[in-house]
Amino acid sequence: MIEVRHVKKTYGKKQNKFVALDDVNFTIPDGASVAILGKSGSGKSTLMHAMSGLDRPEEGEVVIDGENILKLKAKAVDKFRATKMSFIFQSFFVQANETCYDNVSLPLEIARVPKRERRAKVQKALDAVELSDKIKSKARNLSGGQKQRLAIARAIVNEPTILFADEPTGNLDSTTGEVIENLLFDYNKKNGTTLIIVTHDPDLAKKCDMQLFIKDGKIASQVNEQKKPKVTKIPVSSRRAQ
Amino acid sequence: MRRRDIVRRAGRSLRQAKARTLLTSLAIAVGAFTLTISIAAGEGSRQYADKLIGSNINPQALFIVKDKSVFEGSQTSTGVTEYDEDTITGHAAMGQQNVKQLTQADIDTLTKRSDLEAVQPIYNISMKYFQVQGVDKKYVAELSTYNDGVRSDTVAGSLPPLEKQINDTEVVVPESFGKTLGMSAADMVGKKITIVLERAASAPTNQQIQEILMTEGTAGLSKLTTGETKTVTYTISAVTKQASTSLTAQTEMLVANSQAKQLYDFMKSGTNTYQQYTGVTARAKSDFKPEDVKASLEKAGFGARTAKDLQNLLFTIVNILQGIVTGFGVLALFASVFGIINTQYISVLERTQQIGLMKALGMRSKDVAKLFRYEAAWIGFLGGAIGAGIAWGLGTWLNPWIMEQLSLGDGNYLLIFQPIPIALLIVALMIVAVVAGYFPARKAAKLDPIEALRTE
Ligand SMILES: Nc1ncnc2c1ncn2[C@@H]1O[C@H](COP(=O)(O)OP(=O)(O)O)[C@@H](O)[C@H]1O
Ligand SMILES: [Mg+2]
Numbered sequence: 004m005i006e007v008r009h010v011k012k013t014y015g016k017k018q019n020k021f022v023a024l025d026d027v028n029f030t031i032p033d034g035a036s037v038a039i040l041g042k043s044g045s046g047k048s049t050l051m052h053a054m055s056g057l058d059r060p061e062e063g064e065v066v067i068d069g070e071n072i073l074k075l076k077a078k079a080v081d082k083f084r085a086t087k088m089s090f091i092f093q094s095f096f097v098q099a100n101e102t103c104y105d106n107v108s109l110p111l112e113i114a115r116v117p118k119r120e121r122r123a124k125v126q127k128a129l130d131a132v133e134l135s136d137k138i139k140s141k142a143r144n145l146s147g148g149q150k151q152r153l154a155i156a157r158a159i160v161n162e163p164t165i166l167f168a169d170e171p172t173g174n175l176d177s178t179t180g181e182v183i184e185n186l187l188f189d190y191n192k193k194n195g196t197t198l199i200i201v202t203h204d205p206d207l208a209k210k211c212d213m214q215l216f217i218k219d220g221k222i223a224s225q226v227n228e229q230k231k232p233k234v235t236k237i238p239v240s241s242r243r244a245q
Numbered sequence: 246m247r248r249r250d251i252v253r254r255a256g257r258s259l260r261q262a263k264a265r266t267l268l269t270s271l272a273i274a275v276g277a278f279t280l281t282i283s284i285a286a287g288e289g290s291r292q293y294a295d296k297l298i299g300s301n302i303n304p305q306a307l308f309i310v311k312d313k314s315v316f317e318g319s320q321t322s323t324g325v326t327e328y329d330e331d332t333i334t335g336h337a338a339m340g341q342q343n344v345k346q347l348t349q350a351d352i353d354t355l356t357k358r359s360d361l362e363a364v365q366p367i368y369n370i371s372m373k374y375f376q377v378q379g380v381d382k383k384y385v386a387e388l389s390t391y392n393d394g395v396r397s398d399t400v401a402g403s404l405p406p407l408e409k410q411i412n413d414t415e416v417v418v419p420e421s422f423g424k425t426l427g428m429s430a431a432d433m434v435g436k437k438i439t440i441v442l443e444r445a446a447s448a449p450t451n452q453q454i455q456e457i458l459m460t461e462g463t464a465g466l467s468k469l470t471t472g473e474t475k476t477v478t479y480t481i482s483a484v485t486k487q488a489s490t491s492l493t494a495q496t497e498m499l500v501a502n503s504q505a506k507q508l509y510d511f512m513k514s515g516t517n518t519y520q521q522y523t524g525v526t527a528r529a530k531s532d533f534k535p536e537d538v539k540a541s542l543e544k545a546g547f548g549a550r551t552a553k554d555l556q557n558l559l560f561t562i563v564n565i566l567q568g569i570v571t572g573f574g575v576l577a578l579f580a581s582v583f584g585i586i587n588t589q590y591i592s593v594l595e596r597t598q599q600i601g602l603m604k605a606l607g608m609r610s611k612d613v614a615k616l617f618r619y620e621a622a623w624i625g626f627l628g629g630a631i632g633a634g635i636a637w638g639l640g641t642w643l644n645p646w647i648m649e650q651l652s653l654g655d656g657n658y659l660l661i662f663q664p665i666p667i668a669l670l671i672v673a674l675m676i677v678a679v680v681a682g683y684f685p686a687r688k689a690a691k692l693d694p695i696e697a698l699r700t701e
Pocket of ligand 1: 014015021023041042043044045046047048049050
């Protein structure tokens with residue numbers, strides 16, 4: 004379970020002060036798929052960074068499995084990310100001049116998985132994204148869709164409990180994008196991994212259990228698909244006075 | 246991240262930027278080359294000096310003087326010294342300073358010591374002239390005692406082994422004589438040398454005059470007051486080498502100890518400098534360490550030099566030369582440090598995204614720093630290995646030629662490459678590279694992953 008409580012993030016100082024996240028509150032149950040929706044610049048990525056401990060908002064808590072990760076020491080947060088979380092980015096960020104094997108092996112190395120256990124895990128992850136035949140190919144020789152599949156393999160290789168995807172289909176055409184979406188949802192369903200997708204694609208969002216709409220750094224609305232589609236407007240009174 | 250994985254990833258990053266890695270390490274290679282040559286030359290010279298001394302100087306040999314300033318040179322000389330009746334103005338070989346002489350009493354003290362043997366004064370004899378068989382002209386040279394504790398290299402003829410004197414009929418001359426005489430070294434060997442000595446008239450005391458008048462009459466008196474000459478003939482048995490690499494360059498002709506003593510007695514007996522010697526040679530007895538004997542002699546008021554001191558003197562020269570070459574190497578290294586810093590900064594900038602991703606995936610900042618430090622270490626290793634390798638190859642190839650140019654003698658190589666010092670050098674270069682890579686590595690470690698992964 005991920006609980007986000009009163010998270011506030013501001014950029015800049017004094018006159019240039021900009022509130023990117025303003026008293027954000029929500030709870031994500033384990034194994035849910037969540038879409039974070041909003042216009043460009045609304046604060047989706049900032050929220051994702053806060054939830055993953057990459058960023059440290061100045062106020063609020065992010066409680067994952069009962070632990071407030073914003074209070075943890077850097078070392079513990081790194082370990083958290085290395086063992087429990089994973090990321091997929093819009094621009095893939097695969098290492099073009101490394102082989103697929105080395106790309107996927109990176110999170111395992113970071114998590115200090117012994118070498119003899121890595122091979123099987125990498126193989127399994129590449130199998131899951133149907134890239135096993137490319138294991139020795141350099142990532143630069145892959146197409147855009149294949150690169151993102153490689154990124155997914157890298158994200159799932161260490162069997163994370165939370166998978167963050169920041170506009171994973173943003174750089175892909177719709178058919179390729181669909182392949183990626185299916186991979187992510189399949190993985191979410193099969194492994195009970197919490198999937199958090201940042202997107203501005205409403206069709207993709209509809210496939211998620213839960214949709215969070217962000218506007219100007221605030222949760223504008225939350226939709227839980229599994230129950231009867233019901234839009235809960237967050238009452239103004241519950242927001243903290245700014 | 247495990248160290249092994251970091252090292253592996255560091256190596257891989259470098260392979261992916263081959264040209265840059267190679268060029269950066271070449272800068273280090275220049276320094277490594279110079280330092281390797283310097284180390285090899287130092288080792289070679291030391292081994293050469295060791296060999297020379299080991300085979301040509303008895304390790305137990307000691308050179309003993311009364312006046313330590315003989316060893317210290319003119320730095321300590323103030324120009325003014327206290328008058329002492331045992332002090333005479335030293336001859337040219339000792340410089341124009343007043344040198345306190347060893348007296349017969351000193352010689353007796355030394356001879357009686359239980360830790361010394363073969364105590365022999367060095368007799369320095371001034372001749373009137375000498376003539377070499379087959380040469381009409383007359384020449385003048387210094388005449389001294391053959392020292393059996395040191396064996397010089399010869400260009401012609403041969404010398405007895407250490408601790409053996411030459412024969413009483415023999416004389417040893419330096420190579421340089423040949424030039425003046427117009428003879429080759431080989432020609433000189435076997436030639437006879439006739440030496441004429443002239444003793445100055447002594448100033449007899451009244452008592453001596455009376456005694457001589459009583460016993461020998463006026464003839465005796467005139468003999469006493471006019472000079473007296475003595476002619477001796479020796480055969481040249483060896484010509485010693487004068488090369489710059491020769492350990493004991495000699496300018497005097499040398500005769501056997503007993504001969505030198507006879508000639509000395511003839512020249513000096515009855516004079517006020519009789520039985521006064523600048524130095525003596527001796528040997529520490531085999532169950533005494535020469536250093537200990539030296540210390541004990543110094544306590545007793547003598548100055549002494551061991552074979553090792555002579556060796557150290559040579560090493561000082563070697564060390565100075567080596568220091569100069571090393572200086573150039575260090576300068577080259579210093580320049581290469583900026584190359585490493587530059588390369589690593591560029592590398593950090595180029596790989597901003599990679600660093601951001603690794604940190605997002607939970608890599609520790611200190612591991613990121615390590616990654617870049619290991620890359621720097623690899624560059625240092627590569628540069629060191631290239632430089633040392635080229636130096637080794639080139640040095641080994643050129644050694645015979647250098648040996649010939651410096652006439653070191655067969656098997657004496659100037660450049661001696663040893664694996665351990667070279668390995669240490671490479672390790673040192675790796676450390677230098679890591680130190681140079683410190684700031685770029687820190688920059689990488691401090692990179693904010695969010696900034697790094699931002700795509701506009
Ligand atoms: N480092 C920063 N400094 C100042 N403003 C920032 C910084 N990072 C993000 N912002 C601002 O915060 C807002 C939210 O950004 P972001 O979370 O990236 O939006 P998006 O919803 O497009 O992912 C934007 O207006 C952006 O300009
Ligand atoms: Mg964004």
